[in-house]
Ligand SMILES: Nc1ncnc2c1ncn2[C@@H]1O[C@H](COP(=O)(O)OP(=O)(O)O)[C@@H](O)[C@H]1O
């Protein structure tokens with residue numbers, strides 16, 4: 579499949595602040611991808627750069643192997659941003675028709691109504707008179723007006739109730755099935771998990787995970803066995819233990835990321851290691867995620883304290 583979004587070492591600095599730090603990824607035609615990150619992680623900045631609304635400080639962005647501002651690219655891309663200033667004093671219908679007129683193959687009004695849930699009575703309203711929910715539907719309609727192949731959605735469901743959210747994702751999935759490539763941001767882990775085929779996780783402007791929800795869950799939810807050493811063993815020794823995926827050692831505190839915590843504990847006991855204060859932490863995905871995102875110190879739930887004398 580063709581690569582249609584490509585970021586190479588993209589960095590965005592605002593004065594001293596690095597909002598996006600050396601981000602690289604590529605997206606293929608037909609993918610449904612979530613960019614998942616806490617508030618301030620750099621999602622909107624990344625999206626603005628992809629849409630060509632903001633220039634990277636360093637690095638390159640290309641859409642359909644071209645610059646984001648290339649005419650052929652603009653024809654094929656739709657975007658729904660978080661904060662939008664729609665043109666006041668136009669009626670909804672006029673604004674949509676204006677945007678449609680920019681495109682060669684716009685979506686028909688009837689399809690737009692169907693897809694976005696805009697009601698006909700909202701049609702003749704002036705845009706400044708719309709409620710929050712109506713504005714969102716209008717923005718969605720504007721993003722879809724040109725019948726784009728590639729759709730960017732920046733936290734599209736914030737403020738929606740459960741039903742609206744379900745309807746929205748049903749439509750988006752429909753569009754994805756038709757072959758459209760969808761890239762959306764969210765700070766809801768559950769939403770990314772349910773909707774996306776691939777999640778790119780960002781934290782403090784950096785990509786910290788990229789893969790299918792299953793892959794990321796597998797990676798994030800591995801249990802960890804932690805203990806204090808009474809005598810010091812070399813880190814390479816721990817690496818040779820079976821059922822160990824990863825070793826972290828800080829002074830006498832050792833954390834082993836386990837592929838199987840029970841089996842690993844058995845190994846540790848069998849070998850009669852000179853250690854104490856053994857803990858097993860079974861990270862729940864939500865907790866591991868928020869830990870990863872907020873850089874808080876530890877995951878403390880599901881903790882079992884054992885003492886191996
Ligand atoms: N125009 C700007 N000027 C200065 N700082 C900005 C600007 N836009 C975003 N930032 C900062 O960059 C970081 C990332 O912001 P943003 O991309 O909006 O994050 P997200 O969309 O993930 O919440 C934040 O710390 C934010 O305050």
Ligand SMILES: [Mg+2]
Pocket residue numbers: 621622623660732733
């Ligand atoms: Mg944002």
